[in-house]
Structure formats: C-alpha cells, structure tokens
Amino acid sequence: MPATIDYFLTCASPWVYLGHDAAQALAARHGATLKVRPVNLGEMFKVSGQVGLADRPAVRQRYRLIELQRHAASRGKPINVRPKHFPTNPALADLTICAILADGGNPMDYMGKVFAALWAQEQNVADETTLAFLLSASGFTPKDVLARAQTAEVAEMRAKNTQDAIDADATGVPSFVLNGEPFWGQDRLDLLDEALASGRAPYKADI
Numbered sequence: 001m002p003a004t005i006d007y008f009l010t011c012a013s014p015w016v017y018l019g020h021d022a023a024q025a026l027a028a029r030h031g032a033t034l035k036v037r038p039v040n041l042g043e044m045f046k047v048s049g050q051v052g053l054a055d056r057p058a059v060r061q062r063y064r065l066i067e068l069q070r071h072a073a074s075r076g077k078p079i080n081v082r083p084k085h086f087p088t089n090p091a092l093a094d095l096t097i098c099a100i101l102a103d104g105g106n107p108m109d110y111m112g113k114v115f116a117a118l119w120a121q122e123q124n125v126a127d128e129t130t131l132a133f134l135l136s137a138s139g140f141t142p143k144d145v146l147a148r149a150q151t152a153e154v155a156e157m158r159a160k161n162t163q164d165a166i167d168a169d170a171t172g173v174p175s176f177v178l179n180g181e182p183f184w185g186q187d188r189l190d191l192l193d194e195a196l197a198s199g200r201a202p203y204k205a206d207i
C-alpha cells in the first residue's frame with residue numbers, strides 16, 4: 001500500500017523552501033502521498049523549547065546564514081539569506097494553503113511560488129495582493145481562496161495540524177511523519193528516503 005507522509009510546514013521557513021522540491025521528488029519516486037499540513041510554528045516552539053531567530057545566540061544566528069548558503073547551493077536553489085520581508089507573519093499564506101486543501105485542490109505549485117517569493121524574489125507573502133497574484137499564477141481564483149482562508153473552518157484546520165505535529169514530536173519545520181516516526185528538517189530527507197525504500201518498522205522513543 002502506498003505510503004502517506006504528513007508534511008508539516010509554514011510559509012515563512014527557508015528550510016521549507018529549500019526542501020519543497022526535493023520532498024515532492026522523493027514522494028514521487030516511492031509512489032507516496034505528501035499530506036500537506038500548514039502549522040503555527042510559534043505554538044510548536046512553546047512545546048519544543050526552541051526560540052525565534054531574534055532570541056537565539058549570535059553564534060547560532062551566524063551559523064544559520066552559513067547553513068542556508070550551503071543547503072541552497074546543494075539544492076540548486078537561489079536564496080536571499082536576509083530577505084527584505086522577513087521576519088513576517090505567515091498566517092494568511094498558510095491559511096490560503098489550508099483553504100485550497102479544504103476545497104479539494106492541490107496547493108503544491110502555489111506553495112513553491114509562495115516560498116520562492118519570500119526567499120528568492122523579495123516579495124511580501126503577508127500581503128493579500130502578493131498572494132492574490134501567486135494564486136492566480138497557479139490557476140486559482142484569488143478572491144475565493146482568500147475569503148475561504150479567513151473562515152473558522154480553515155483556521156481550525158491549521159490549529160489541528162499544529163496539535164497533531166506536537167503530538168507526533170515534530171518539533172520544527174519542515175517535518176515529515178511516516179508511520180508515526182518524525183523526520184525534522186529538509187536535511188533528513190535522505191533518512192526518510194531510506195525508511196521508504198527499506199519498508200522498515202518506525203523507530204520509536206518509547207523503548
């Protein structure tokens with residue numbers, strides 16, 4: 001039976017941007033389904049003990065910039081490590097993805113455009129006009145998606161995704177959960193690939 005992989009993400013993460021294409025390619029190779037699940041990363045941080053970028057020690061902030069350049073080069077992706085519109089509030093962008101999913105659509109192309117807009121094209125993904133343009137470019141009707149994104153039903157989707165990520169010990173983004181086993185980070189895709197290829201039982205913390 002083809003595998004289903006929970007794909008926890010938020011639009012403001014450079015690591016989500018860097019791993020998005022690779023995650024899709026991995027799933028396609030294995031005939032697996034990526035179940036897209038936008039989350040509220042701030043709520044996850046409250047549980048994991050992580051802190052926002054501005055509150056991290058300077059040495060970790062500097063090392064992050066090096067790592068971003070390394071992984072961007074490895075993935076062949078352009079990146080502005082200090083983009084004009086970051087930090088930003090990803091809530092509306094995340095909710096537009098949930099809105100597309102709620103109506104049975106496929107948000108993958110749109111997601112890629114949103115991630116690149118922030119991390120490679122100096123666009124503001126917290127701005128409705130920017131999101132409307134990107135929605136239209138991916139074949140969606142912007143006013144319909146943006147209206148749906150502001151409903152209680154769609155907000156609840158994101159809240160549930162967040163709690164499910166916390167319950168799965170997916171402590172950051174992107175996180176991929178296969179058979180209950182979390183793989184945190186786009187640099188864990190090789191390990192996810194191995195798990196899919198081998199069909200092994202999931203590793204567990206409660207041993």
